[in-house]
Amino acid sequence: MARQQTLMGGFAKEPGKEKDEAKSNNGLKEVQNGKLNTQGQEPASKKRSRVIIDDSDEEEEEAKPQPAAKATKVTTKPEELKKPSKKDEDESMEDKTENETDEEYEEEEQEAANQSAEKKRDGEAVKKLAAIFVKQAPTEDKASWKEGEAVPYSALAEAFTKIEATTKRLEKLEATTKLFVKVIQLTPQDLLPCVYLCINRLCPDYEGLELGIGEGLLVKSIAQSTGRDVARIKKDLEAKGDLGLVAIGSKQKQPTMFKSAALTIRGVFKNLKEIAAMTGNKSQERKIGVIKKLLASSNAEEPKYIIRSLEGKLRIGLAEKTVLVALAQSVVLAGKKGKELASESLTQELEKGVEIVKAVFSELPTYDLVVPTLLRAGVQGLRKECNLTPGVPLKPMLAKPTKAIGEVLDRFEGKPFVCEYKYDGERAQVHYYKSGTGDKAKSTIQVFSRNSENMSVKYPDIVEQLPRCIKEGTESFVLDAECTAWQKADPEKGLPARLLPFQELSRRKRKDIKVEDIKVKVKLFAFDILYLNGKPLLHLDLASRRALLQKSFEPVQDEFDFAISKDLTSSEDIQSFLDESVKEGCEGLMVKMLEGNDATYEPSRRSMNWLKLKKDYLAGTGDSLDLVVIGAYYGKGKRTNWYGAFLLACYDADSESYQAVCKLGTGFSEEALEAHHKTLSALEITTKKGYYDVGEAKPDVYFEAKIVWEVLAADLSLSPVYSAAKGLVDHRGISLRFPRYVRIRDDKDPEDSTAPDQIAEMYRKQAVTHHGGGKGDEDDGFW
Ligand SMILES: Nc1ncnc2c1ncn2[C@@H]1O[C@H](COP(=O)(O)OP(=O)(O)OP(=O)(O)O)[C@@H](O)[C@H]1O
Ligand SMILES: [Mg+2]
Numbered sequence: 001m002a003r004q005q006t007l008m009g010g011f012a013k014e015p016g017k018e019k020d021e022a023k024s025n026n027g028l029k030e031v032q033n034g035k036l037n038t039q040g041q042e043p044a045s046k047k048r049s050r051v052i053i054d055d056s057d058e059e060e061e062e063a064k065p066q067p068a069a070k071a072t073k074v075t076t077k078p079e080e081l082k083k084p085s086k087k088d089e090d091e092s093m094e095d096k097t098e099n100e101t102d103e104e105y106e107e108e109e110q111e112a113a114n115q116s117a118e119k120k121r122d123g124e125a126v127k128k129l130a131a132i133f134v135k136q137a138p139t140e141d142k143a144s145w146k147e148g149e150a151v152p153y154s155a156l157a158e159a160f161t162k163i164e165a166t167t168k169r170l171e172k173l174e175a176t177t178k179l180f181v182k183v184i185q186l187t188p189q190d191l192l193p194c195v196y197l198c199i200n201r202l203c204p205d206y207e208g209l210e211l212g213i214g215e216g217l218l219v220k221s222i223a224q225s226t227g228r229d230v231a232r233i234k235k236d237l238e239a240k241g242d243l244g245l246v247a248i249g250s251k252q253k254q255p256t257m258f259k260s261a262a263l264t265i266r267g268v269f270k271n272l273k274e275i276a277a278m279t280g281n282k283s284q285e286r287k288i289g290v291i292k293k294l295l296a297s298s299n300a301e302e303p304k305y306i307i308r309s310l311e312g313k314l315r316i317g318l319a320e321k322t323v324l325v326a327l328a329q330s331v332v333l334a335g336k337k338g339k340e341l342a343s344e345s346l347t348q349e350l351e352k353g354v355e356i357v358k359a360v361f362s363e364l365p366t367y368d369l370v371v372p373t374l375l376r377a378g379v380q381g382l383r384k385e386c387n388l389t390p391g392v393p394l395k396p397m398l399a400k401p402t403k404a405i406g407e408v409l410d411r412f413e414g415k416p417f418v419c420e421y422k423y424d425g426e427r428a429q430v431h432y433y434k435s436g437t438g439d440k441a442k443s444t445i446q447v448f449s450r451n452s453e454n455m456s457v458k459y460p461d462i463v464e465q466l467p468r469c470i471k472e473g474t475e476s477f478v479l480d481a482e483c484t485a486w487q488k489a490d491p492e493k494g495l496p497a498r499l500l501p502f503q504e505l506s507r508r509k510r511k512d513i514k515v516e517d518i519k520v521k522v523k524l525f526a527f528d529i530l531y532l533n534g535k536p537l538l539h540l541d542l543a544s545r546r547a548l549l550q551k552s553f554e555p556v557q558d559e560f561d562f563a564i565s566k567d568l569t570s571s572e573d574i575q576s577f578l579d580e581s582v583k584e585g586c587e588g589l590m591v592k593m594l595e596g597n598d599a600t601y602e603p604s605r606r607s608m609n610w611l612k613l614k615k616d617y618l619a620g621t622g623d624s625l626d627l628v629v630i631g632a633y634y635g636k637g638k639r640t641n642w643y644g645a646f647l648l649a650c651y652d653a654d655s656e657s658y659q660a661v662c663k664l665g666t667g668f669s670e671e672a673l674e675a676h677h678k679t680l681s682a683l684e685i686t687t688k689k690g691y692y693d694v695g696e697a698k699p700d701v702y703f704e705a706k707i708v709w710e711v712l713a714a715d716l717s718l719s720p721v722y723s724a725a726k727g728l729v730d731h732r733g734i735s736l737r738f739p740r741y742v743r744i745r746d747d748k749d750p751e752d753s754t755a756p757d758q759i760a761e762m763y764r765k766q767a768v769t770h771h772g773g774g775k776g777d778e779d780d781g782f783w
């Protein structure tokens, strides 16, 4: 059966998708041959549809979609942050010198607790779960379907209902693991779509297919499928605030005429993919057609989850990292029965499994390869076969903000570090690999954004320029670099070549770009290398990686260079290097640990081993924030035609909710206000979304959460009005004082906006700095 062979998520056999399917099957074939190598694959060149400023006539459902569980960071529970165990406390007390301040104690305890919290939490969860599984083997649970049959969607909806009903991570993990175990035992080919539905995604980010269907279209679909008026549905939506619930309610009001075939996991997943891929003429009607069918066949809680999946927000509190832990555990558990489960070593085996799956996934973040390999070769096989592979972008390492040079020196405590220019452009992860031999040999260059979006279409000039900087002997690589707007020297006017500000870069078109038409030239500044000639380099320290980087590439005028760097130690030298970087058009410096275990590359982590020191740090909050526009206030006086101010929010990945953080009305030029009005008015929605937590804020209109803005503030304060980071520092939320608009961040998705715990950290740090000095705490990135 064709369907059963397409483990890789390529169920659809529609015209125009053969390439994808070939790619998927190709990946599968290679995995089955016991060799994992995506190098023979075609580059994924599908582009994500995005909202573009000045392009607001795009249809609603074509707007930039937002997947739900795209958690890219860990939010450590506040109670775990604040209360290190008694033992930890005792141990850390021993090291302290007399003259350290209380704030420093707190900061250090917090840092230590934070660093190990995630590991401990996973370890404990695994132990507790093992105990549960020993008592009641998940492998012996009854399933609602038979071996080999397509897994019914109801099995997933039931698991979702359990997961949604609890706030305990352990219970969420247990329900997810049990479902996966059954799927592996009875219908393993459905595991991949099952995992994707749990994280509410359709494919890896770099393939660019996303959910996030607009409210209007969903309302219409519900109306048509249940024979109710659009106006009534909207009324219900205002009352209930959740389209999922509205869908269930509407179905209950509908007379049941005949019973249609039950939905299956693979069927729903295939339909979601089809809907997301529909574009162009009549796509709106076609989408409604598929959604209507899905709703017609759905029962009980199913319509709720279908609608929420389509919206792009599942909101059952199931973070991707929990799904990944469940995946690892279920693979370990699936083959075990009775006695084997009771064995002492089960806990260790589960812990090891989780560790391996997480480590491998951070290097090769694609379920399309990880899931089939796990099914075929188990956890041990996964470690052997799956590694960082050019063609599959990894989540970049991120930096911690600092407020003063003293803080940088404190952090590195005499260990060697390097200061580099912090270029103000766009992050570019450049992949290069060769495939085929002889006449068929070809090399592929791909440029990925910080969101793993394929930017090769936006930057055909990088693709064209790149081969010139590659030295002989460099056969394959993954580079970490910043792509900046660049002005060539003008000898006639006597002007030297120079960096251009970020705004110039954002003027570039995103689609249909021809190299000859490009006005804004770009230059690439490489600062790291993650893979070279067939070998991943993540585990080497930065000093070694840098040496390899410099050995393998050469600067090309106006096209490619290494990030300018200096190994400095004194604060005076750092200060003058910072001033110099700013004079050259940079944002400041990046300061990085150079040697030892703390200098490895940590994918997706906002690490203490990379610090950013920006020119405008020295006053204010230390860093700008990237916030989502969720509402607006009508303008007065000169601004009557446009919005006068906006309601901004941060994104909390754990609760999949947007938390209001401030009202913003300054920093805009008239042109900017006009352009924002054009973009945002197309995103207006009927009522506040259930997942917007706005506290006491009362904007005049709400928007779909799509647009991210960079914002600066004088400082942060506790607020009875706004809900951001509520409970992390205080029972009140945190708000920005004197916020001002800086620019649009179209390289960030709403889910990549500043997180509540970053805001809490900025607030705490500000309080500490008022007392002089103090360290930030480690953020565990995705993990
Ligand atoms: N030498 C460098 N080393 C590392 N990153 C650099 C360097 N020069 C410029 N960058 C850029 O700086 C970014 C980190 O600082 P920045 O404040 O711009 O982050 P951001 O994109 O706003 O994200 P966030 O604020 O979430 O960290 C990197 O992601 C990278 O794009
Ligand atoms: Mg930047």
Ligand SMILES: [Mg+2]
Pocket (backbone or CB within 6 Å): 623, 624, 625, 626
């Ligand atoms: Mg930033």
